[in-house]
Every structure is written in C-alpha cells, then in structure tokens.
Amino acid sequence: MDTPDTVSAKPKGRGPISQILSPIRGRLIVAAALAGCGSMLTLVPLAGIAHIASLALGDSGIVSHEVWWVVIAGIASLCLGMLLISAAELLAHLADNRITYHLRMAIIQRLSRVPLGWFTRRASGEVKQAIQDDINTLHSLTAHFYTTVGRAVGAIVISLVYLFAMDWRMAIVSILPFPGFFLFFTRAMKASERNMQAFVEGMGRIDNAVVEFVNGIPVVKSFGAIGKAHNSYREAIDAFAHAFIGFTRPLVGSMANANAMISPVAVLGTVLAFGTSFVALGWIVPLDVLPFALVTPGLCGPLLLLHYVTHDLNHATGAASRVQALLDTPVLEQPAPGMQLLPMGSEICLEHVGYTYDAGRRGVLDISFALQPGTTTAIVGRSGAGKSTLARLLLRFFDPTQGRITLGGVDLRHIETSTLYRHIGFVLQEVRLIHASVCDNIALGRPSASRQQVEEAARMANIHERILALPRGYDSVVGEDAQFSGGELQRVSIARAVLLDPPVLVLDEATAAADAESEVAIQDALSRFAEGRTLLVIAHRLDTVMHADQIIVLDNGTLHEQGNHAELLARQGLYAHLWALGDYHNCEEPAVSSC
Template sequence: MESGLGGLLRPVRGALVMAGALQVVSAVAGLVPFLAVAEIGRRLLAGETSELWTVAWWAVGGLLVRLVTMMASTGITHFADARLQDHVRREIARHLGTVPLGWFDARSSGEVKRAAQDDVGALHHLVGHAITDLVAAVVTPVAALVYLFTLDWRLSLLVLGVLPLFLSAYAVMMRGYPEKMAAHTAALGRINSAVVEFVQGIAVVKTFGQARRAHRRFLRATDDFADFFGSWAGSMIRVEAVASALISPAVMVLVVLGGGTWFVAQGWLAPVDVLPFVLLGVGLTGPVLSLGYGANSLRQARDAANRIGTVLAVPPLPITRDQEPQGNHVRFEGVAFSYDGRTEVLSGIDCVLEPGTVTALVGASGSGKSTLAGLVPRFFDATAGSVTIGGADVRSIDPDDLYRRVGFVFQDVRLLRATIRENIALGRPEATDGDVIAVARAAQIHDRITELPDGYDTVVGEGAHLSGGESQRVSIARALLADTPILVLDEATAFADPESEAAIQDALSTLVAGRTLLVIAHRLHTIAGADQILVLDQGRIVERGTHDDLLAAGGRYAAMVATTMEAAR
C-alpha cells in the first residue's frame, strides 16, 4: 500500500472522482433557483409577466437535479468510505500479522488500536463528506462569480473584495496550528496519565495517606490544560469572530446594497440588476465558510494517514520457508542481537537445548534473558549468528510449522475478549469440548470455569473477571492444548500468591513433561532441578551448569542464591 493520504485513498479514487463530478453538477444546479428568482424579480420590476412559469419550472428543475446528484454523490462517498475502512483495516491486520512479535513489546496496545480504529475512523469525514463539501465550496462561488461578472464586473469585484479579508483573518487564526495541536495532544496525554495513576493507585495512595497529593497532581494537569486551551481558544475565537463577521450574510448584503446603490446613482447599473448580486452574494457565505472546516478535516486525515503509514511501513519478518526441522533440539551459535543496530544486548551466545531437557536463564534485570528467549519463537531475529531447531534456521522455517513446534507462556497473560472456550482453543480451533475440558482440568482451572455464569461460554471481560493466577492457568491450558514440543516459559509464578502458585506449579508440571523447556527464572528455588542453568550478564553467558555444579563453583550464581536465601530469612 502506498504511503500517505494519496496512497490510502487509491482504492476509492475512482469513486471519489465520480462523486466530485456529481457534486459539481449539484453545485451548479443549486444556483439555478437563485438565478430564476433573480430573473422573476427582474421581470416583475420591469413589468414583464411573460414566461414567468417557464422560469419557475427552471427553478424546480434545478432543485430536482441538485437533489438527485447530491443524493447520488453522498451515497457513493459513504459506500466508498465503508469499502476503504474495510480495506485499510484488513491491510493493517494482514501487515501486523507479518511483523516481528517483539515489535509489539515496544508499543502499547493503545498505539496499535489508534492506528487500526481511531485513525481509520478519522478518514470517514474526509471520504464521506469533506471532499464533496470542498468541491461544492469551490465550484459554487466560482460559478456564481462567473455569472455575476457577466452582469457587471465592477460590482462583482466589490463582492469578491470581501474574500481576501476573510482569508487573511483565517490565516492569522490558523498560524501555529500544528504546534498548538501537538501541545493540545500532549496536555491531554498528561491528564490521561494522571487519571490512570490516580484510579489504579487509589488503594495505595489512600493507604499511605497520599490521596490529597495524587488528587493535586490530577488537578494540576487539568488546570494546566484549561489554561493552555483557554489561552489558545480565546485568541482563536476573537479572530474567528472577525473572520466570520467579514463573510456573514449581513455584511455581504451591506456590501452589495451599498455598492449597488452607488453604482445605480452613478448610472452604471440598473436597479433591477442589483437583485442577482443580493441573492448570490449572500449565497457565497456558506460555501466559503465550509472551506475552513474542510481544510481542517483534511489536516486531521493527513495526520491519521501518516500514523497508519508508519504502522504499515514496519518491515515484515522475512520468511523463506525453505527448511524443515529434523527434530526438536534448539541450538544457538554465535548469536548476537541489537535493537537499534548499534548497542548489542546479546553477544557470543552458544548453547544447545536438548529434547526433553530444561534450560533455565538467570541474571540481573536487563541482562538479556527475555531477548534471548524471544529469539526461539522469532519475536526478533538474531543480528548475527543463528538459532536453529532440528538443524533448520528459524528464519527459514514456515511460521505455521514454527508455532506448531514452539509455544510460550509468559507472566503478562493476554486473554482475548472471547469465551473461555475460544481462549483455550486459540491454537487449535478445531478442538472438541472434551479436549478443552481435559486441558482445563490439567491446568487446575476447570472447577473455576464451571463456577462462571456461562461456564466455558463465559466471555472474558464481560461475564468473567479472572484473577492473575486464574488467567495464567487459562494460558497454560491453551499451551497444553497446542501441545508444542518446545516451550518458552517466563516463570509464571513470579508474582503469584501462595495458593495460586501451588495451582500454577501443578499445572506447569503437567505442561512441561517431556518437552524441551527454556525458562526465564525469577525464583531460583524453582530451577534447582534444571538440566542446565545459563547465567547471563550484560548479554553474555558468564556461567553454565547444573544447580549443584554452579553452587560448587562459588561464582555469580552461588552469590545470587546466597543473596536470595539471606533475603528470605
């Protein structure tokens, strides 16, 4: 898909051109009743009563043509808008399915939601209304002025002289608009952050007697926003009032009547010829004012298109699909990784995960544990070296095959807003109810599910509000049903209460049996039986061995265990 607003509109460009052409006809036809009224007035004032009905029927015909073409134009743009939104959302969904999974870790769900929902929605007014409104706003004044110039060029210039004044005032009003909108967005962001902080932390701040302090932060954010917006809106309102007054019907009538009276007194114009200027001059105000609104919609749509384009410009994960794993042993050879292409967060990683063994990753926060684990399911691609499964480079394995072999369970559980059944069967939608219930029992979550209002048909977030431990057991059931031979596990019990920890550990013992397991360890006592422990420091493996071997070595791992035991006393 092409980037920018023009690229996004490409699928509906033909429809928009057709709608614009119909709007041109509609705008010209809309002038016919005004011209007919002026002609009838001119004839009546001149004492001519012939063919008045003919002129009246011309007015009716113009109205009918305007009505039909306007309805057709509006229908085309709204159908085009629906088609475009469907196309762009599908394109975003398709593209997001090809980007590295690690890309999502660096971004909030709000950013993705804004691009796929809010920014696509922002295109509605542009496609459905603004483009045709802009066409009408340009064609109507131009057609009216062309007609008026045929009557008298001097009075036409006088009418036209009001427009530069309006445009100058509007330009002053919009000066610095992009910077002010950026400040507006930032101020709203500070309010949102203060609200989230206040609401999510209310229990903590009240417990420690800091409710007033948190409340003050919220009030300060809202006061800052009110001061900023009041200052900006105040200056804009004053200029807008001047601009709107310059192009208002009352001012246009005064200009036309004042100028017309003078021209009649000078003998330059017949009194009856002033009437078309009165009618059409007043009719110019609406289209000209709508130009400002249309231009604002265009700016908003362009900003939305740029944000959508940024998402669509994320490079997809390269896929070759030319290798098939021969087994399930995992090997890291000379692996290095950098997020920014400059600073390496992993370097010189060499290790092997034999089938059916447990490999634990330990180390301080920021040592590279999660990054290393994320290379197996291709959350990222190594910038040097290779990660292989069954002798095949993960970059050359068909993604469907890769995720049939590699599963993962993390602390940060993400359940879909779907039924419990659908969440468990996410990796195997064809699974039977019996299969789903069996893995739920194994994950120690079946009894809790049966207590929900609709059991397995309860929708998460509506009829079901699960605790962290319960959500974790649902994700374990999901991994059990997927039945992948290789499992990446970010220790699921790190923040669980004792009761949940016991249930999760029972579920995990069922999950990991017979699988090749790579676990990120937070609680060292849970990995004492691991087949190998890799100690990471600044992206390098500094120690490796079993729990007993590393304790006997008296190195970094032994120091970590000693610190943990000391803290537990």
C-alpha cells in the first residue's frame, strides 16, 4: 500500500496525470474494463430486437421458444451489464477516495517540511487551489473519466464488431459520417488553440481589473476618480469580449458542422440511402438494413461523450501539474534519526553566511558575527539591506546558500526543528493565528501547557484582560468570536513566545502593526520578557537600539559596520550618517525600547 510520501516520489519524465494516478492506475484500468464489458452487454438487447424483427419479417415465421430465449438472453445481458457498470463506478469512486486522501495527506506532510520562507513568497490561494480546487478537479478524472471512456469505447467496439459481422460493405458506408466529424473536430481544436492564449490573457486582465477596482474603492471615492476606475474595468471587459469572439467564432462553426455530421438523423439517413442502393443492386435484402438502422445511430452518443471527456482532460492535466508541483516542493532537510545534535548553550554564531533568492537576487553576503548569551544585538540598515533575510536565516525559514549558522556550537541544519524552536523564539510583524481557541493558539508550541501557564503567559504579554473580555474568554475561537487588532495579535504572539520560554528571542518589526496605546503595552511586555535572554532586534529607529550591546549595520546585503552606539558614531560612517539625518525617527519598523 502506498504511503502519502510515495505519492510524491513518482518517477520523473512521465506526465503529471500519470504521476498523480500511479498508486491507483491498476484499479482504474480494471474499472474501465468492467465498464466497457458492461456497456457491451447492455447493447445485446439491440441485437436481440434485430433478430426478433428478422424472424417476424422472414419467410419462416416466429418460433415462440426461440423468441423467449432471445428475450431472456437480452434481459440477462442487460442486467449483467448494468451490474458490471455499477461495480466499475464503485471501484472508481473507491480509488478516487483513496487517491484524494493520499494526495491531501502527502501535500500536508510536504508542506510541514518545506522552509517557512517558502510560505512568505506565495499566496495562500495557491496552496488552497491545489489542496481543494485542483484535487476536486481530479475527482472528475479518477471517479468518472476512466469509466466513461470504458463505456464509450465498449459501446463503439461491440457495435462495430456487430455491424461488420452482419455485412462489411454496409458497415463501411454506415460509418462514413464519422471521419467527417473528426475532420471538423480537429479543425475546431486547432482554431481554439490559436486563440486560447488571448482568451486566457483576457480573463486575467478582468480578474486584475476587478481586484484593483474593489481594493481601490476607498481611494477612488476619496479622489473622485470613479470614472477612470470604471474605464479601466470597461477596457478589460471590451478586450475580453474581442478575445472571446476570436476564440469562439471558428470554434462554434466547426463544432456545429462536426455535430451535424454525426447527428442520429444524418447517420440514419446515410444508412437508409446506402441500404436502398444496395438493395436495388441486389447485394442485400431489405431486412439486412434493419440492424444498421438500429445500431449505427447509437454510435453518435459515445463519440460525443468521448469528445466532452477529452476536453475535460485538459483541465485535469493543469490541475495535476499544480498538485505535482506542490508535491515536488523542496523540503527543509532534517537530520537523520539518531543524528540529531543538541546545542550546548545559547551562543549563536554566523560564519560567512550568504543567501541568494530564487530569482538570483542577493539577500546577504559573507556575514559573520556572534550573539553572546544574555546580550542584545540590533541589526539596522536602509530598507532592503537584508535585515529581515538575516533574521529568517537565524529562524531557519530557509538555509544559507553559503556559510553556516550555529547554536551552541551545532549547525542549525543538524538540529531538529522542534528542538530549534524551543531554543529560539520569535515575534514577527505578520502574526498568523489558526482556527482554534485562543488558548490553543497561545499553547501552539507547547500543547501540554496547563491553562494556568497559558494565562500567566498572557498576563506577561499584557493580553490577559483583553482575552477575558471575549465572549468565551480563552475558549473563544479565532475567526468566530475572537477578533484581534494588529497590536493585540502581536501580544498573542508574545504570549506564545513567553510560554515556550526560549533562551534566544528574535524581534522583527515587533510593533509595526500597533497603534500608540498597543505599542506601549507591547514594549512593556517585551521589556519584562527580554530580561536575561539573548536578543536579536531588527530595528528601524536608531533611538530604540542605542543601548544595545552591539549594533550590526547592513548595507546592500553586506556587513558594513559593527560596534556599539558610541563607537559607531565616533567612526562617522553610515550609522552616524543615518543618525544625523534622523531617518530612523520615522517609526517605520519600531523595535523594543528596552534594548
């Protein structure tokens, strides 16, 4: 039995659908075969009807016992065929349920092992689309596509075999409309492919215009630019309408001709026309035309069905590609079992650390410094200098592309993640709460904590009274009866860190989302919590870090200066220049004032 991990470990070089459906391919093939056999059996009554008609219209007359045997055989075949089709549908749905479960589990397990920095570069909608929307799209493929193809192919094959068994000449002329269908169908597909890109781009422009219009309504109304905003949306609509016409005009005409070629009336007309000609030539008798008149029009439905499910296959291919891409996401390597190392102390050393983002943009380059236990280190620099990148490397949101970071003498890559976050706590600007009680959110990193310990952590974070004011207090559920402001979210995040009680604390934009009152509460909470701990502070206000034990000045991703406040001012370098300009007195990303 495949485990969720094996779902993502499929051989490369195959198509995305082949990779995704590999664990259940055998079941789907069996389901398609059962559906095909069932479809063949359900058509046996048509042959029975043709046989009874030939007996009734023939010279020998009807033999009652032979008719009964034909009827019994037809009913038995119909029942058995329906039973096989039902078994095929059940097998396909069970296989679909199995692969859906394994895909979702595999994605969740994969995402639990990817670097945290991966989430900061992607919208949550991408993950939601793959886990929910795309897997729902694959449901149509696994639960219905193969059985539908099996039924259609089974019906076509048994019908052709029967027709050629009756008379190969009539069989050939009876199916003449079908090559015409494929000719027009191919022309329609080529026409749609030529205009598909413009169609997709037009849809994208409408989506962007809608988002921009909705998000910008307050600004638009404030500045009286409603007409301009409407014009932008109208232009997107007009462009899409033009692209839609270009997409549908050749498609509609060709598909109309294709459907007309294999309409039951056209096919029956062809059968009767050639049948009449063959009878006139003396090649067949009129009774021989009856099986073709009964069976050949029945080929139209399966062929059209194959066309529709093949069209849906394109959507499934795109969905499978996105799901497989998520399953192939690079993971953050963990030390092998038995190879985990425990840090000896809380000293942190960065040794020639560098990091380059996927697009080739440099984050930081050749950074070396140490964070001694019980000291405060502030990282300052202009916007884009690499401050947050450095903090996230320390938290192992991603690993350095060069150099290493050690905690207590051990490379972070050799420390198990749960152990790492017991030693390093963090309070970031973007606080995420899960859909659970406030108590569970605070105890997220320490689920075994008692209610008393959770409340003590909340008191230290200055958020206890606010939680008590909620409808159900600590049992209030985030997103339902628990709503927090930006500053309150920060204090919940601080409570999490307090409960973990780590020896190292990283603060990145800790009060950026807070108003003046909340900032005071956050600063007070951090001041008490930071005592005796190793602190790394990302700062945008120099007056908040002037008492730090050491200040690291970054510029363009490199360590430009290092020292305390007095030493850096005396050097008259970048730090002194920024201090003189007062750039950091604008509260862009304030840090903890106790530093």
